[in-house]
Amino acid sequence: MESTDFKLIVVGGSAGSFSVVSHILAGLRPDFKLPIVLSLHRLKHVRSGLVEGLSLKSKLRVIEPNDKEKLQQNTVYLAPANYHLFVELDGTVALSTEESHNHSRPSIDHTLGSAAYAYRDKLLGILLTGANRDGAAGMKEIADNKGFTIVQDPLSCDIATMPNEALKLFHPDRLMNPEDILHFLNALPG
Amino acid sequence: MQNSEKDYDYKEYLLILKECSPYDFSEYSDNSIDRRIKKIMRDQGLNMEELVLKTRTEPDFVEQVVEAITVNTTELFRDPQVWNHLLKKVLPTLKHQKKINIWHAGCSTGQEVYSLLILLDHLQLLDRAEVYATDISKKALEQAKKGHYFYNFNADKYRENFSASFEGESEPDFSKYFSAEPDKDHLKIRPDFSEKVHFIKHDLVKGPLPFYNKFDLIFCRNVLIYFQGSLQSKIVERFHENLFPGGTMVLGSHESLGGFFKTKFSKNGPVYHRTNSFHFKY
Numbered sequence: 474m475e476s477t478d479f480k481l482i483v484v485g486g487s488a489g490s491f492s493v494v495s496h497i498l499a500g501l502r503p504d505f506k507l508p509i510v511l512s513l514h515r516l517k518h519v520r521s522g523l524v525e526g527l528s529l530k531s532k533l534r535v536i537e538p539n540d541k542e543k544l545q546q547n548t549v550y551l552a553p554a555n556y557h558l559f560v561e562l563d564g565t566v567a568l569s570t571e572e573s574h575n576h577s578r579p580s581i582d583h584t585l586g587s588a589a590y591a592y593r594d595k596l597l598g599i600l601l602t603g604a605n606r607d608g609a610a611g612m613k614e615i616a617d618n619k620g621f622t623i624v625q626d627p628l629s630c631d632i633a634t635m636p637n638e639a640l641k642l643f644h645p646d647r648l649m650n651p652e653d654i655l656h657f658l659n660a661l662p663g
Numbered sequence: 664m665q666n667s668e669k670d671y672d673y674k675e676y677l678l679i680l681k682e683c684s685p686y687d688f689s690e691y692s693d694n695s696i697d698r699r700i701k702k703i704m705r706d707q708g709l710n711m712e713e714l715v716l717k718t719r720t721e722p723d724f725v726e727q728v729v730e731a732i733t734v735n736t737t738e739l740f741r742d743p744q745v746w747n748h749l750l751k752k753v754l755p756t757l758k759h760q761k762k763i764n765i766w767h768a769g770c771s772t773g774q775e776v777y778s779l780l781i782l783l784d785h786l787q788l789l790d791r792a793e794v795y796a797t798d799i800s801k802k803a804l805e806q807a808k809k810g811h812y813f814y815n816f817n818a819d820k821y822r823e824n825f826s827a828s829f830e831g832e833s834e835p836d837f838s839k840y841f842s843a844e845p846d847k848d849h850l851k852i853r854p855d856f857s858e859k860v861h862f863i864k865h866d867l868v869k870g871p872l873p874f875y876n877k878f879d880l881i882f883c884r885n886v887l888i889y890f891q892g893s894l895q896s897k898i899v900e901r902f903h904e905n906l907f908p909g910g911t912m913v914l915g916s917h918e919s920l921g922g923f924f925k926t927k928f929s930k931n932g933p934v935y936h937r938t939n940s941f942h943f944k945y
Binding site: 537538539540541542553555556559561562567568569570571572573587 | 692693694695699734735736737741885887888889892895915916917918919
């Protein structure tokens with residue numbers, strides 16, 4: 474089996490992903506150590522409330538980080554509304570208000586691509602359901618940097634555009650439904 | 664792959680830029696600057712060697728590079744809860760002053776400059792306001808000075824933010840401040856508002872301000888995020904010097920102050936106030 478010696482998990486998703494992420498956060502072991510970074514598209518007019526919504530069921534702390542904040546264990550980081558979130562080489566978060574990418578801010582490509590470069594084979598990338606092609610290129614970058622990649626099985630997606638776009642670009646390590654992703658994460662050492 | 668022709672990396676490029684222009688980006692945060700430079704090369708189809716050559720020989724191109732590096736999008740009343748706090752809690756405390764000095768550091772295309780003018784007008788404080796707005800980008804400043812924005816892309820969001828900023832207050836008519844021409848895709852600020860502001864080109868990273876430098880309010884929103892920690896500290900220290908005691912500093916909603924400065928400013932809701940720092944001198 475492949476190495477599962479991860480230091481960071483990054484998750485991208487858009488339409489339909491809220492319930493998947495919420496389900497995963499609710500089901501994770503309460504002592505789940507690895508920091509998790511979430512880059513999720515938001516509905517245009519619902520800018521706030523996402524962190525509160527995800528916190529409701531999560532056993533882990535869910536926060537919207539400030540710029541230059543250090544990623545820590547037992548914590549879930551949600552890209553703030555209207556900012557891009559990048560992961561830096563020193564394990565901190567960098568925020569940016571530069572132009573939208575694929576009509577999105579936060580852009581999943583930016584989060585995933587920067588984390589791929591910073592964490593290489595210590596990164597686990599997960600791409601969930603979504604209606605946009607943002608995220609596909611970022612997932613490929615994770616694969617290109619020898620990170621581990623899981624794409625949500627399009628058959629289990631509300632809207633499969635995002636996973637399907639990713640599958641055009643590379644071959645992920647796993648194609649999984651949300652339940653299997655949850656089991657996979659809970660089975661990680663540490 | 665990126666550095667095929669010659670073995671420059673972006674750090675070396677920044678040294679060249681510094682040498683042949685007034686701009687110094689060496690303390691910008693690595694990730695953002697690297698990405699911006701790659702984007703310039705991609706957009707213009709240049710390799711590093713060509714980029715360096717153009718930078719050395721074409722002053723206009725240097726300005727384009729500066730614009731591309733410092734691109735920063737803004738909107739009217741971005742983060743309405745911040746403006747609502749200013750309207751209800753901060754600006755009313757300035758009512759008794761004869762003059763209100765304001766500096767927007769890194770004003771980009773000006774939307775937040777006009778947001779504040781609207782609040783001041785609403786509180787009938789506009790006459791007393793002396794407003795300076797600076798940015799490193801000539802193009803952004805020109806746009807800010809005009810105060811013309813795209814209607815289709817912005818109008819809905821701007822109106823929504825506008826309403827949310829006046830929550831709990833009597834909301835003025837949006838049309839009092841902006842004229843809208845949807846068919847021409849124009850949304851224009853009142854001309855007397857744009858004339859009210861001193862728009863001045865200034866590089867925050869560089870030295871002293873070219874105008875009177877004590878302020879009641881300093882806005883620097885989502886600019887420091889592009890700087891390394893050491894440069895952030897330097898700039899915040901300068902803001903501290905530039906504020907009257909008790910003066911207010913407004914940063915982006917996900918920017919925070921490091922350890923040392925926490926004693927120099929007190930946080931009040933979404934804004935910072937300069938504390939009476941002599942308490943902390945030894």
